[in-house]
Amino acid sequence: xxxxxxxxxxxxxxEARRAEIVATAARVALTEGLECVTLRRVAxxxxxxxxxxxxxxxxxxxLVAAAFAVAALGELDALLPAERPDGTPAxxxxxxxxxxxxxxxxxxxxxxxxxxxLSRYRPVLRDVVxxxxxxxxxxxxxxxxxxxxxxxxxTDDARSAAIQILVVLDGLGAxxxxxxxxRPPAVTRLALSTAERALDLPHGTLDAPGATGTLPLAFSPxxxxxxxxxxxxxGAAGTPGAAEGTGAGEAVGDA
Amino acid sequence: xxxxxxxxxxxxxxEARRAEIVATAARVALTEGLECVTLRRVAxxxxxxxxxxxxxxxxxxxLVAAAFAVAALGELDALLPAERPDGTPAxxxxxxxxxxxxxxxxxxxxxxxxxxxLSRYRPVLRDVVxxxxxxxxxxxxxxxxxxxxxxxxxTDDARSAAIQILVVLDGLGAxxxxxxxxRPPAVTRLALSTAERALDLPHGTLDAPGATGTLPLAFSPxxxxxxxxxxxxxGAAGTPGAAEGTGAGEAVGDA
DNA sequence: GATGCTATTGAGTGTGCGACCAATAAGCAA
DNA sequence: TTGCTTATTGGTCGCACACTCAATAGCATC
Numbered sequence: 001x002x003x004x005x006x007x008x009x010x011x012x013x014x015e016a017r018r019a020e021i022v023a024t025a026a027r028v029a030l031t032e033g034l035e036c037v038t039l040r041r042v043a044x045x046x047x048x049x050x051x052x053x054x055x056x057x058x059x060x061x062x063l064v065a066a067a068f069a070v071a072a073l074g075e076l077d078a079l080l081p082a083e084r085p086d087g088t089p090a091x092x093x094x095x096x097x098x099x100x101x102x103x104x105x106x107x108x109x110x111x112x113x114x115x116x117x118l119s120r121y122r123p124v125l126r127d128v129v130x131x132x133x134x135x136x137x138x139x140x141x142x143x144x145x146x147x148x149x150x151x152x153x154x155t156d157d158a159r160s161a162a163i164q165i166l167v168v169l170d171g172l173g174a175x176x177x178x179x180x181x182x183r184p185p186a187v188t189r190l191a192l193s194t195a196e197r198a199l200d201l202p203h204g205t206l207d208a209p210g211a212t213g214t215l216p217l218a219f220s221p222x223x224x225x226x227x228x229x230x231x232x233x234x235g236a237a238g239t240p241g242a243a244e245g246t247g248a249g250e251a252v253g254d255a
Numbered sequence: 256x257x258x259x260x261x262x263x264x265x266x267x268x269x270e271a272r273r274a275e276i277v278a279t280a281a282r283v284a285l286t287e288g289l290e291c292v293t294l295r296r297v298a299x300x301x302x303x304x305x306x307x308x309x310x311x312x313x314x315x316x317x318l319v320a321a322a323f324a325v326a327a328l329g330e331l332d333a334l335l336p337a338e339r340p341d342g343t344p345a346x347x348x349x350x351x352x353x354x355x356x357x358x359x360x361x362x363x364x365x366x367x368x369x370x371x372x373l374s375r376y377r378p379v380l381r382d383v384v385x386x387x388x389x390x391x392x393x394x395x396x397x398x399x400x401x402x403x404x405x406x407x408x409x410t411d412d413a414r415s416a417a418i419q420i421l422v423v424l425d426g427l428g429a430x431x432x433x434x435x436x437x438r439p440p441a442v443t444r445l446a447l448s449t450a451e452r453a454l455d456l457p458h459g460t461l462d463a464p465g466a467t468g469t470l471p472l473a474f475s476p477x478x479x480x481x482x483x484x485x486x487x488x489x490g491a492a493g494t495p496g497a498a499e500g501t502g503a504g505e506a507v508g509d510a
Numbered sequence: 511g512a513t514g515c516t517a518t519t520g521a522g523t524g525t526g527c528g529a530c531c532a533a534t535a536a537g538c539a540a
Numbered sequence: 541t542t543g544c545t546t547a548t549t550g551g552t553c554g555c556a557c558a559c560t561c562a563a564t565a566g567c568a569t570c
Binding site: 263264265266293294295305306309313314315 | 526527528529530531534535536537
């Protein structure tokens with residue numbers, strides 16, 4: 001007995017190890033919840049000792065915040081890509097709504113509920129949540145402005161429209177842990193009808209089949225995407241032009 | 256030193272002690288969060304030993320669920336009373352929206368975020384959350400049906416309208432732990448405009464000053480109300496007509 | 511092949527949690 | 541007043557957590 005499962009140390013570069021840790025933490029956060037992002041849990045996942053995680057994240061709160069940042073940004077990119085080469089804004093918006101009503105979206109809803117709750121007690125996480133909310137607002141606002149420029153949408157306040165849509169999506173996602181069968185159609189479509197109203201679109205314009213055109217409905221942020229996301233976070237970390245991050249950003253970014 | 260703060264035991268009837276425990280737990284849940292509803296915390300609050308709390312709630316999860324049930328039902332009664340002797344449905348609905356945008360509502364939003372998240376891991380709490388969601392739906396649906404009967408509202412699906420309104424309120428409340436200044440007016444009014452649309456009301460009908468008539472905007476569920484709520488929970492506890500509750504209800508109700 | 515840097519380990523600290531249980535005493539009934 | 545029921549205590553156990561730090565061993569460099 002007591003066959004030590006691993007006797008050989010594997011020594012990696014700090015950058016590689018840190019990226020690995022954050023990616024693992026993000027995966028745990030998304031599938032099991034931010035409370036499960038513990039030193040022990042992440043260490044076990046990577047087959048290393050908990051002390052090593054502490055070495056890279058002297059404060060566990062930074063790790064949790066980084067995990068959320070990476071997971072949330074990865075999902076945002078999957079749902080509402082920053083680059084949209086393959087279709088019109090209306091098609092991407094329709095795709096967004098289509099994905100948002102799928103079962104895979106439940107994980108993201110759960111993650112956001114989790115983060116919003118936990119941010120009550122954890123200031124570092126709260127900062128990241130705020131930043132991710134702004135990032136979502138920006139992303140959708142940009143899409144809407146693009147659609148307005150092309151004449152697809154009509155609104156005099158793209159940001160307000162974006163926030164209204166996201167608020168409704170938050171409301172629909174709030175029940176991700178409860179049973180939501182027997183929801184009336186008007187409720188299921190609430191995000192769509194809010195968008196249609198805010199963007200002055202005819203009823204049904206954004207409904208899934210057809211409206212997405214040839215856009216792929218695939219929904220799987222890869223690990224590569226998450227790594228890219230991590231470096232993106234590094235850039236966006238601190239308050240404008242500062243070298244000192246706000247904890248999480250710093251945790252993800254520096255090395 | 257070491258003046259034992261309390262040397263004399265105070266022996267109470269099981270009913271009184273249980274009610275006291277649940278009321279305290281509900282207060283802790285509302286002000287500090289459901290994670291703070293621990294045996295030790297509640298015991299300290301009541302100046303008793305933790306073992307006593309265990310005696311009344313052999314499983315801590317039941318205590319948490321009971322705390323949420325009492326807190327949430329108390330708040331529901333304060334926001335959307337079951338009895339409405341002092342005004343019209345429209346006035347009570349306007350009052351509801353007025354209260355829902357006040358700062359005091361943040362505590363309730365936080366509680367719901369908390370419960371929805373925690374219910375991911377705690378089945379007993381999940382049941383209570385589901386029941387409380389249904390109770391909210393029912394309460395608002397009844398109000399709407401009443402308004403329709405009086406000719407104040409117009410809708411062919413009162414429940415759908417109720418759920419739509421509540422979903423939007425959930426979405427707005429989701430950010431109770433983040434910063435929400437600089438929200439566009441269209442977002443702040445989103446619940447109202449959703450209601451106006453769903454109930455076929457002219458714009459502005461439900462806005463706060465004036466629309467509430469002489470209705471008091473006071474918002475303070477008393478301890479007495481919470482006690483009443485506790486006994487109400489006892490009645491609504493089990494699945495229809497059963498003596499055995501589903502854990503939380505049982506915890507609140509039996510004696 | 512030897513050397514130095516440092517990533518990684520192993521062991522330990524302290525805290526807070528739920529759960530358990532025998533001993534104790536409060537207060538009601540005889 | 542006496543006795544009995546049981547509400548309440550006090551103490552303990554095991555677990556999971558974050559955090560600390562000296563010792564160890566990869567691995568790049570010379």
